[in-house]
Amino acid sequence: GGGAPPPPPKKPLAKLRRAIRQALGDATTLASRDLQAILAGHAADVDFMADYQTVRGFILAGRVAGRRRWRAALVSGPKADWQDRARTILLRMGWDTADPELWRAGEARFYPWAADAARDRWFAHQLREAWRARRFDAFTKADRRDSALVRGYPWAEALGRRARRLFQDTDAHGRAILTGAAVSDACMSIIVGDCAPAGPARAPRLLDWCPWRGAAAAPTWAHLSWECSALEARRPTRPRDILQARLAWPAAASFYDLEVLERLREVRIAVLERRWGPMRGSAAARA
Numbered sequence: 001g002g003g004a005p006p007p008p009p010k011k012p013l014a015k016l017r018r019a020i021r022q023a024l025g026d027a028t029t030l031a032s033r034d035l036q037a038i039l040a041g042h043a044a045d046v047d048f049m050a051d052y053q054t055v056r057g058f059i060l061a062g063r064v065a066g067r068r069r070w071r072a073a074l075v076s077g078p079k080a081d082w083q084d085r086a087r088t089i090l091l092r093m094g095w096d097t098a099d100p101e102l103w104r105a106g107e108a109r110f111y112p113w114a115a116d117a118a119r120d121r122w123f124a125h126q127l128r129e130a131w132r133a134r135r136f137d138a139f140t141k142a143d144r145r146d147s148a149l150v151r152g153y154p155w156a157e158a159l160g161r162r163a164r165r166l167f168q169d170t171d172a173h174g175r176a177i178l179t180g181a182a183v184s185d186a187c188m189s190i191i192v193g194d195c196a197p198a199g200p201a202r203a204p205r206l207l208d209w210c211p212w213r214g215a216a217a218a219p220t221w222a223h224l225s226w227e228c229s230a231l232e233a234r235r236p237t238r239p240r241d242i243l244q245a246r247l248a249w250p251a252a253a254s255f256y257d258l259e260v261l262e263r264l265r266e267v268r269i270a271v272l273e274r275r276w277g278p279m280r281g282s283a284a285a286r287a
Helices: 010-023 033-040 046-065 067-073 078-092 117-140 145-149 157-169 172-178 185-192 221-226 242-247 255-276
Strands: 103-105 108-110
Touching: 033 117, 033 157, 033 172, 046 078, 046 117, 108 117, 117 157, 145 242, 157 172, 157 255, 172 255, 185 221, 185 255, 221 242, 221 255, 242 255
Parallel strands: none
Antiparallel strands: 103 108
């Protein structure tokens, strides 16, 4: 009896989301929520898990009731609402359920009422991957500097898998890089509100002046990471892939991926230490 469970209330969900982000080490508002979600994993996204369980429960209930009885029960009542919710969720994930016997997503096909453990695992993976692709697409379309650089960048399952491995094996600074929380002197100048390097001389604006070189050059993230001669120690070759050059997302599985992430991590620590002293995880802090 009954239909789908009601959607969870919004206020407790907001508190749960914050608690999960804090547990995962989210200590910055500069990071992209979409990239954080992808790298932390689908299980940490309470909205996705609610949608996933709604669809999964809908399928299992139909199999238990039997196809004919279940289809008759969907004509009206709470089960019809359940079906509408499941269809809305699936449509958002790219699945066409106009034919209740055969769901379609491009060339993919799924028979919801046929109990098949292997196909069920495959379908669950498709839902998770569709969620990751939607979150990445949202990131590329966001009103962010890094998003503007990678606008139209195609999602690939292997790309996400490699980035998640790096995310799991690095520290808070590395995770900040992978989620878009890079900080340059130009960025910090805007955040803090000053317009010149620290020190007695208040000469050129920091937005137009590289404090590392002591020369005219905008100290942007790209400049500090790949161009500044004062920060070229241990600097690997600049990645050709824009997503890797900006966010350290690996274009291909190789040791080079670790070198790029470590390079960007070191630059982030150097920028922060220049203002506030040794940071946890830096060479200066370990000395």
